[in-house]
Amino acid sequence: MKAVNSARKEQKWSRTSVKALLLSLAVLLMLPQWGGGAAAEESGTSLPEPVVAAQGGTNVTDFYNVIMQTGADPWVYKHTDGYYYNTFVNASGVMVRRSKTITGIEAGERSLAWSPVKGTMYSSNVWAPEMHYLKDTDGQYKWYIYVAADNGTNANHRMYVMENASADPMSGSWTFKGKITDATDRWAIDGTVLTVGDQHYFIWSGWEETDGSFQNLYIARMSNPWTISSQRVLLSTPEYDWETSPGRINEGPQITIKGNKINLVYSANGSWTDSYSLGLITASTSADLMNPDSWTKRDQPLFSSANGVYGPGHHSIVTSPDGSEDWIIYHSARWPGSGWTRNVRAQKFTWNADNTPNLGEPVNPNSPIAIPSGEPARIRYQTEEALLVKDPAGTSSPAVRRESSASGGMKITSLANAYDYAQFNVNVPEAGFYVLSVRNSNGSANAGDASHILSVNGGPGASMNIVYSGANRWGASTAKIFLPQGSNILRFTKGNNLADIDSLDLSRLNTSELLFGTPGYTLGLNETRSLPLYTVTGTTYAAVTAGVILNSSDTNVAVIQAGNQVKAAGTGSATITASYNGNCYRCD
Numbered sequence: 220m221k222a223v224n225s226a227r228k229e230q231k232w233s234r235t236s237v238k239a240l241l242l243s244l245a246v247l248l249m250l251p252q253w254g255g256g257a258a259a260e261e262s263g264t265s266l267p268e269p270v271v272a273a274q275g276g277t278n279v280t281d282f283y284n285v286i287m288q289t290g291a292d293p294w295v296y297k298h299t300d301g302y303y304y305n306t307f308v309n310a311s312g313v314m315v316r317r318s319k320t321i322t323g324i325e326a327g328e329r330s331l332a333w334s335p336v337k338g339t340m341y342s343s344n345v346w347a348p349e350m351h352y353l354k355d356t357d358g359q360y361k362w363y364i365y366v367a368a369d370n371g372t373n374a375n376h377r378m379y380v381m382e383n384a385s386a387d388p389m390s391g392s393w394t395f396k397g398k399i400t401d402a403t404d405r406w407a408i409d410g411t412v413l414t415v416g417d418q419h420y421f422i423w424s425g426w427e428e429t430d431g432s433f434q435n436l437y438i439a440r441m442s443n444p445w446t447i448s449s450q451r452v453l454l455s456t457p458e459y460d461w462e463t464s465p466g467r468i469n470e471g472p473q474i475t476i477k478g479n480k481i482n483l484v485y486s487a488n489g490s491w492t493d494s495y496s497l498g499l500i501t502a503s504t505s506a507d508l509m510n511p512d513s514w515t516k517r518d519q520p521l522f523s524s525a526n527g528v529y530g531p532g533h534h535s536i537v538t539s540p541d542g543s544e545d546w547i548i549y550h551s552a553r554w555p556g557s558g559w560t561r562n563v564r565a566q567k568f569t570w571n572a573d574n575t576p577n578l579g580e581p582v583n584p585n586s587p588i589a590i591p592s593g594e595p596a597r598i599r600y601q602t603e604e605a606l607l608v609k610d611p612a613g614t615s616s617p618a619v620r621r622e623s624s625a626s627g628g629m630k631i632t633s634l635a636n637a638y639d640y641a642q643f644n645v646n647v648p649e650a651g652f653y654v655l656s657v658r659n660s661n662g663s664a665n666a667g668d669a670s671h672i673l674s675v676n677g678g679p680g681a682s683m684n685i686v687y688s689g690a691n692r693w694g695a696s697t698a699k700i701f702l703p704q705g706s707n708i709l710r711f712t713k714g715n716n717l718a719d720i721d722s723l724d725l726s727r728l729n730t731s732e733l734l735f736g737t738p739g740y741t742l743g744l745n746e747t748r749s750l751p752l753y754t755v756t757g758t759t760y761a762a763v764t765a766g767v768i769l770n771s772s773d774t775n776v777a778v779i780q781a782g783n784q785v786k787a788a789g790t791g792s793a794t795i796t797a798s799y800n801g802n803c804y805r806c807d
């Protein structure tokens with residue numbers, strides 16, 4: 220059951236009484252639990268004995284620079300409410316996600332803003348949504364999403380706009396305002412808005428003609444946040460070697476203003492190549508921005524491949540939670556030559572004396588960097604602290620092996636059998652919801668996604684997906700979990716394919732949303748479970764004990780019984796939707 224309303228004729232999407240919560244309910248046939256002695260593989264450089272988890276882990280204020288294990292074109296905006304808002308596209312459409320921290324965006328609360336409509340010119344290939352908070356001609360500030368889409372033919376890509384007048388973009392209604400274009404109505408993607416005083420300007424990447432041989436950057440005045448009111452003016456065309464080989468492309472324009480300096484940072488070259496990079500064009504806030512001579516283009520890239528990070532581009536710029544630091548959030552290739560298979564990274568940057576950004580180089584992904592100022596410290600557990608247990612019927616053993624790129628110089632590998640597991644004993648000072656971030660890598664021979672099944676305190680397991688990036692090319696899988704005060708057991712068993720574990724980070728969740736007590740369930744056939752539900756405000760929580768109605772997307776897999784119990788009726792997976800006080804929350 221979907222947690223969003225169906226499309227109306229006027230393309231208005233109501234979110235007034237609908238929110239989305241992502242939770243997996245995987246109902247699988249499970250064998251009885253068994254006990255077994257701890258074991259570690261003794262071959263190679265693996266440790267000969269298991270290490271029981273130390274109490275409490277280590278308090279740290281750093282992280283490893285992947286904030287989303289998969290993603291592209293990361294638009295992130297920090298609003299006055301303290302939330303970071305991220306728009307992205309999935310199979311449902313344009314999603315809005317928010318978090319109080321930069322490093323916690325992937326685990327943020329999600330809401331569906333808009334779904335493309337079949338049979339229209341904007342039904343397919345939905346790219347790079349951006350959400351802006353802009354002043355309308357009526358003097359009111361409203362939310363606007365700008366997104367590129369076509370009808371399945373790339374030559375028909377154009378920019379489109381949605382509007383939401385609610386103060387909270389996770390609720391209210393998104394109204395489809397239509398196409399935003401200049402008189403040429405040429406191919407257009409990656410639209411963004413520059414505001415100087417009360418004047419909005421639209422800046423985008425487009426074709427000069429209709430052949431698509433190269434992409435330029437254009438600017439035009441806007442009469443309101445959804446209408447262009449002037450002819451387009453050429454700002455930049457690919458001209459330098461680093462912009463033109465192999466792809467003659469300028470795209471992904473983003474604006475940041477420092478003092479009276481407008482910094483237009485854009486992406487150059489082919490986004491599918493390791494040559495993808497960032498360039499810079501500047502102007503003064505007092506200049507005539509519709510005059511191309513007012514803009515100065517730098518002849519060297521501002522940010523490009525380095526230190527094991529390839530093809531960095533299409534970024535956002537935000538401040539840290541306390542406002543004292545500036546951070547760039549960008550995508551990069553997950554491995555050299557991976558093309559459009561990308562992840563998302565973040566790092567702090569500084570400013571030059573002339574108010575232009577000094578982005579430096581992408582930081583080494585295997586060197587920890589300080590968390591954004593104002594984010595909470597975290598507790599880190601290294602692989603050496605895990606208890607490893609071998610499946611008695613298995614032909615191999617899980618092992619802790621030396622790996623120089625791992626945070627503690629060790630990794631857990633060879634969770635290869637159904638009942639192998641790695642177990643961490645974690646201590647938390649207070650009961651509540653925590654963000655779990657697992658630094659892991661997937662080098663499966665078939666280059667497919669892998670997964671580990673996470674069980675919290677002996678509960679039914681939830682699948683944590685681990686995308687393929689290659690052996691020892693570390694990413695991060697995240698989950699929101701409820702932990703009682705004191706000692707807790709986190710157990711990881713094999714899911715799909717093979718993946719290694721480097722370390723675990725736990726940080727306290729600060730949010731305002733409704734959450735289930737676990738990120739997912741794996742139930743045995745005919746097993747019955749309740750689904751604990753909580754309201755979370757800041758770092759406090761309260762159990763929801765009445766007024767909840769559950770629905771299952773597939774009653775052949777999961778059946779809702781009296782007392783809001785869920786029974787595993789067959790193998791497969793199901794989506795559970797919880798309705799509470801008129802609101803609808805999706806477990807997916």
